[in-house]
Amino acid sequence: MSTVGPEAAQAADLATEQQYVSGLYTRLDEIRARTVHRLDEQLAIVPHNPQAIGEREAQVEWHTQRIVALDAAESGLCFGRLDRRDADVPRYIGRIGLSAEDGEEEPLLVDWRAPAAQPFYTATPLHDLGVRRRRHIRTRLRTVVSVSDETLDLDDAPGTAGASTLTGEAVLLAELNASRTGRMSDIVRTIQAEQDRIIRADAGGVVVVQGGPGTGKTAVALHRAAYLLYTHRERLARSGLLVVGPTPTFLRYIADVLPSLGETGVVLADLGGLRPGLRADAPERPEVAEVKGRLVMADVVAAAVRARQAVLDRPVELEIDGTRLRVTKADAARVRSRARSASRLHNEARPAAARAVIGLVAAKYADKLGADVLGGANLLEAGDVGALRQEIAAEPAVHRLVDLLWPRLTAEQVVGDLLGSPARLAAAAPQLSDAERTLLHRRATAPWTAADVPLLDEADELLGVDDSAQRAGERRERQRRLRRAQDTLDQLHGSRSQDSETEEESEELSAGDLLDAEGLAGRHEEVDTRSVAERAAADRTWTYGHVIVDEAQELSAMAWRLLLRRCPTRSMTLVGDVAQTGSAAGAASWDEVLTPHLGRTWRLEQLTVNYRTPAEIMAVADEVLAAGGTGGTAAQAVRSTGVPPWAERVTEVGLADAVAEAAARFDKEDGTLAVVVAPSRLDAVAEAVAARLLGTSTDGELTTGPAVLPPGAVKGLEFDSVLVVDPVAIVDEGVRGHNDLYVALTRATQRLGVVHPGELPAMLAGLGTSAPGR
Numbered sequence: 001m002s003t004v005g006p007e008a009a010q011a012a013d014l015a016t017e018q019q020y021v022s023g024l025y026t027r028l029d030e031i032r033a034r035t036v037h038r039l040d041e042q043l044a045i046v047p048h049n050p051q052a053i054g055e056r057e058a059q060v061e062w063h064t065q066r067i068v069a070l071d072a073a074e075s076g077l078c079f080g081r082l083d084r085r086d087a088d089v090p091r092y093i094g095r096i097g098l099s100a101e102d103g104e105e106e107p108l109l110v111d112w113r114a115p116a117a118q119p120f121y122t123a124t125p126l127h128d129l130g131v132r133r134r135r136h137i138r139t140r141l142r143t144v145v146s147v148s149d150e151t152l153d154l155d156d157a158p159g160t161a162g163a164s165t166l167t168g169e170a171v172l173l174a175e176l177n178a179s180r181t182g183r184m185s186d187i188v189r190t191i192q193a194e195q196d197r198i199i200r201a202d203a204g205g206v207v208v209v210q211g212g213p214g215t216g217k218t219a220v221a222l223h224r225a226a227y228l229l230y231t232h233r234e235r236l237a238r239s240g241l242l243v244v245g246p247t248p249t250f251l252r253y254i255a256d257v258l259p260s261l262g263e264t265g266v267v268l269a270d271l272g273g274l275r276p277g278l279r280a281d282a283p284e285r286p287e288v289a290e291v292k293g294r295l296v297m298a299d300v301v302a303a304a305v306r307a308r309q310a311v312l313d314r315p316v317e318l319e320i321d322g323t324r325l326r327v328t329k330a331d332a333a334r335v336r337s338r339a340r341s342a343s344r345l346h347n348e349a350r351p352a353a354a355r356a357v358i359g360l361v362a363a364k365y366a367d368k369l370g371a372d373v374l375g376g377a378n379l380l381e382a383g384d385v386g387a388l389r390q391e392i393a394a395e396p397a398v399h400r401l402v403d404l405l406w407p408r409l410t411a412e413q414v415v416g417d418l419l420g421s422p423a424r425l426a427a428a429a430p431q432l433s434d435a436e437r438t439l440l441h442r443r444a445t446a447p448w449t450a451a452d453v454p455l456l457d458e459a460d461e462l463l464g465v466d467d468s469a470q471r472a473g474e475r476r477e478r479q480r481r482l483r484r485a486q487d488t489l490d491q492l493h494g495s496r497s498q499d500s501e502t503e504e505e506s507e508e509l510s511a512g513d514l515l516d517a518e519g520l521a522g523r524h525e526e527v528d529t530r531s532v533a534e535r536a537a538a539d540r541t542w543t544y545g546h547v548i549v550d551e552a553q554e555l556s557a558m559a560w561r562l563l564l565r566r567c568p569t570r571s572m573t574l575v576g577d578v579a580q581t582g583s584a585a586g587a588a589s590w591d592e593v594l595t596p597h598l599g600r601t602w603r604l605e606q607l608t609v610n611y612r613t614p615a616e617i618m619a620v621a622d623e624v625l626a627a628g629g630t631g632g633t634a635a636q637a638v639r640s641t642g643v644p645p646w647a648e649r650v651t652e653v654g655l656a657d658a659v660a661e662a663a664a665r666f667d668k669e670d671g672t673l674a675v676v677v678a679p680s681r682l683d684a685v686a687e688a689v690a691a692r693l694l695g696t697s698t699d700g701e702l703t704t705g706p707a708v709l710p711p712g713a714v715k716g717l718e719f720d721s722v723l724v725v726d727p728v729a730i731v732d733e734g735v736r737g738h739n740d741l742y743v744a745l746t747r748a749t750q751r752l753g754v755v756h757p758g759e760l761p762a763m764l765a766g767l768g769t770s771a772p773g774r
């Protein structure tokens with residue numbers, strides 16, 4: 001009897017899986033070709049009315065999206081197989097679902113997001129969910145290059161139970177050890193059970209995901225987005241999904257993940273990009289951002305809007321056709337109370353303010369014109385007063401008075417004027433101290449910062465839009481279309497030959513019988529052909545079906561108000577780590593930051609395993625947190641590299657060159673490199689590193705070479721090698737300096753070095769003192 005050796009068994013497994021995977025690619029090609037053909041058919045259609053245009057656009061979008069998803073699935077199409085105790089056929093798991101032409105009961109490939117795929121991520125020897133064996137399949141292009149098995153059935157392989165809490169440990173570690181590229185990639189092959197639970201959590205309500213550095217919060221947030229789009233496709237296709245991240249650099253870093261999962265219809269934005277048409281990215285001092293982020297600023301903005309609804313300091317005179325009229329403070333107060341009772345929103349109340357002003361001026365004018373010199377009743381008739389009102393409504397002096405008492409305002413005017421004027425600040429913000437108001441004060445024309453965006457949004461909420469002119473224009477346009485449609489119908493009707501109106505022919509339906517002018521006019525209305533994501537991103541008032549916030553601990557109270565307005569259904573996923581909060585306006589605890597807005601309606605989930613940072617580096621970082629961080633949760637490092645992190649003391653004058661020298665040593669290693677440096681040293685260090693290493697970037701471009709960045713800019717990112725410069729300055733210059741240093745140290749996936757000009761602080765005593773390669 002011959003036994004099969006492990007190599008032969010492996011070869012046989014490879015051959016079996018290759019055959020299956022090749023079949024899957026054949027099926028993928030067929031479906032793709034058919035979808036391309038259908039798309040071509042749709043593009044060839046020439047639609048003649050808005051309804052047909054709309055239908056065609058929907059079909060084109062659907063087929064295009066399908067092709068994008070099929071293309072995205074090409075790389076690593078199938079990565080898993082489940083052999084189940086009670087089923088004869090294996091179940092294959094992949095990036096998308098594929099069924100056979102004849103629609104067999106078991107699909108050829110199950111989408112990783114489908115419920116049937118879940119055991120691939122969550123089955124364990126103790127809770128095997130009916131799975132005997134989980135197989136990880138690795139492919140390069142369309143070739144299967146390896147398979148690795150986990151036996152879950154305790155009867156088959158006694159002793160496997162409890163061996164590891166990780167799913168597919170070998171495959172996972174291989175992924176984690178790989179060099180980084182400067183762009184985040186998806187983790188669909190190796191999602192871990194605690195992550196899977198959050199990814200598939202119910203869409204309703206607010207889920208807060210707290211986890212230490214490297215626990216996969218960003219990865220989980222993005223895979224949850226893909227999961228929700230799959231599970232609630234129809235709803236989210238209409239309402240859209242928003243992902244908010246801390247910086248433009250971070251958004252670039254994560255930008256490939258969702259497309260690689262076949263999902264392109266998501267809006268990604270940082271806070272400074274949340275106002276359509278505005279890029280608010282001017283730098284801001286942290287202490288200013290902190291004041292701007294306080295909840296009290298909602299009252300300040302409201303007071304600033306109210307202050308624009310003027311009562312006069314002294315009477316104004318205006319002249320109409322040579323007649324002088326006097327408008328008093330009391331008159332102005334009457335106009336204001338009329339307008340205020342007409343609408344809560346300033347700009348929407350403007351027509352009421354204008355009517356009140358016209359009424360007031362007309363009455364004064366009538367009094368003068370019709371005054372009986374003998375002191376009798378007014379000599380003007382009611383009709384005369386009506387005509388006067390029309391005349392007065394056209395008077396430029398009256399328009400100026402309306403503008404004075406109730407100006408049409410934009411959010412930019414309200415907030416710009418407020419911050420640009422100490423007097424306006426003093427009037428609108430008595431609750432702030434002089435020092436705080438001084439912090440807020442800036443040039444009226446200064447560029448906008450990210451912390452201004454919630455203030456602008458708040459102002460917009462209070463201003464509303466006076467769209468009466470636009471609505472009047474739309475009414476006129478609709479009437480024009482109606483008239484044109486009626487003419488068309490009349491012509492059609494008129495062209496019916498009188499002679500042919502036999503009884504039979506008169507039974508025929510004409511265009512006019514089928515359509516009325518209203519319907520025909522409707523057909524000529526414009527169709528908005530932008531995608532939901534495009535429309536959502538361009539519309540400040542858009543409300544999303546789901547909002548995901550990454551690095552949520554950084555958001556100020558005012559930013560929360562803005563985001564909650566974008567998601568009235570409160571279907572939200574917030575991920576972050578209160579131990580990594582860098583901004584003064586951000587959170588030291590979730591309770592503190594969320595309870596004012598959400599009460600206790602949110603639920604907390606935790607991630608506990610650090611997949612990024614090796615144990616050697618985490619041991620050092622944890623000491624920093626213990627020495628002065630703001631809480632957070634410990635995360636267990638999943639691997640160790642055996643490479644000790646080190647510290648090197650340098651002289652103050654030689655610091656920049658020493659950093660460049662150390663960076664050059666790291667640069668010889670595989671993968672990406674970041675130099676993290678306190679803001680005050682940024683320019684000198686960046687210059688020295690750039691002079692030494694080609695491709696050095698300081699603008700957050702992570703793919704060209706070493707990146708030199710301040711701690712605030714590396715939030716959420718990771719690099720194979722990290723060089724931290726002058727840790728004491730990082731702590732001293734940050735608002736929450738220990739957190740900043742903690743963030744900097746935990747960015748490394750492989751190697752960490754610290755260069756310091758003075759004594760090494762005690763909390764970093766765990767660092768070795770000799771830099772390798774010296």
Ligand SMILES: Nc1ncnc2c1ncn2[C@@H]1O[C@H](COP(=O)(O)OP(=O)(O)OP(=O)(O)O)[C@@H](O)[C@H]1O
Nearest residue numbers: 187190191192213214215216217218219611612716
């Ligand atoms: N299940 C997993 N399989 C493979 N890689 C994973 C897994 N989970 C996380 N990772 C990897 O670990 C790294 C850290 O993940 P991520 O950036 O999502 O963590 P984070 O919790 O957001 O970190 P931080 O708070 O420090 O920014 C990434 O490279 C990510 O791809």
